[in-house]
Amino acid sequence: MTRSISILGATGSVGASTLDLIRRERGKWRVAALTANSSADELAKLAIEFGAEIAVVGDESCLNDLRAALSSTGVEAAGGAQALREAAARPVDITVGAIVGCAGLAPVMAAIEQGGTIALANKEALVSAGDVMTAAVAKHGATLLPVDSEHNAIFQCLQGNDMGEVNWITLTASGGPFREWSQAQLDAATPKQAVAHPNWDMGAKISVDSATMMNKGLEFIEAHHLFPVGLERLRIIVHPQSVIHSMVEYRDGSTLAQLGPSDMKVPIASCLAWPKRMETGCQPLDLAAIGELSFFAPDEDRFPATRLAREAVHEGGSAPATLNAANEVAVAAFLAGQIGFTRIAAIVAEALNRDIDTAPATLDEVLAVDADARLRATEILEKA
């Protein structure tokens, strides 16, 4: 039996890993929508290779290029934010949410409203929308499967167990490329150094988030929404080898962990095949070669981002969406060479340093908080 799939953010790192897995099982899948932001030619190539029904660029100014690349191929072409949402709203068995940033929120919500299965990589969407997204999942009978490797690990460790019997959910963090750097070195860190992650090959934004540890902060909030065991049962541990992807400790003292190679194809495959398994072609773990696993408490003096995220989710209201939006603006400014590395967390802290509004209750309200926080973060970074 064939299954239908749409991939939002098909040209990115998670999108490419997903399409690699689909290539292994070509006969089993029908590809509905593939989307990208502006890489029209790359998207067109993928759409033709996979016989997609429709290809969509988020940036409407790239639609002409996409149309030209797809002319007389039978693949529909569309562009713009509304077209992204419409493509995501086409009913399919599984949608992979792999757009980076809050830009992926509206398309993911459109997919959720179809009541299908959403394999979510796009953590910023869940951090910003929080309860708005989980309520929509419940209302429309959708299934949310976590692609993020830590959350996928936790999801696997929870199977067959009772969330009421969980003592701790422990998110592992590699610590990023700057784990052992001094404060002075961090102040001088460049974008090139920040995107060179020791264990994972990822898009630029999440690579910078890993370097600041904001990635783990966002994941802390993501875990809170996916696995509602209470914030007091969530914790972070630094584990530089990225072999254990996360763990769940139960009240009898048993800890279940998921281990695997540092390759996103493993958690993506777990979502695509769930509740079954599929081949990934990934190199299996060689524990004897790895030799030792080590663990450290996070250092929140050098890496304040996890503390900011924890405080934001404890505060609730508009704070998590504000944290995410300010971080997106600050990371983009860092990648563009406008600000130094340690200014990223400082800008996020300053954007959060205001009265917190009540929690957004609709998608439009989340997007309004996001837009407002972007303006504020831009003002903060321009005045410095």
Ligand code: NAD
């Ligand atoms: P990436 O930058 O490699 O790809 C992002 C994709 O989103 C591209 O297809 C791009 O065209 C599209 N996109 C970007 N901006 C857009 C916009 N404004 N409108 C529409 N589309 C847009 O990013 P990635 O590393 O693949 O990460 C994607 C998401 O998955 C992120 O939320 C990230 O945090 C999460 N994630 C990634 C990894 C990883 O290993 N790369 C691991 C876990 C979670």
Ligand code: MG
């Ligand atoms: Mg992760």
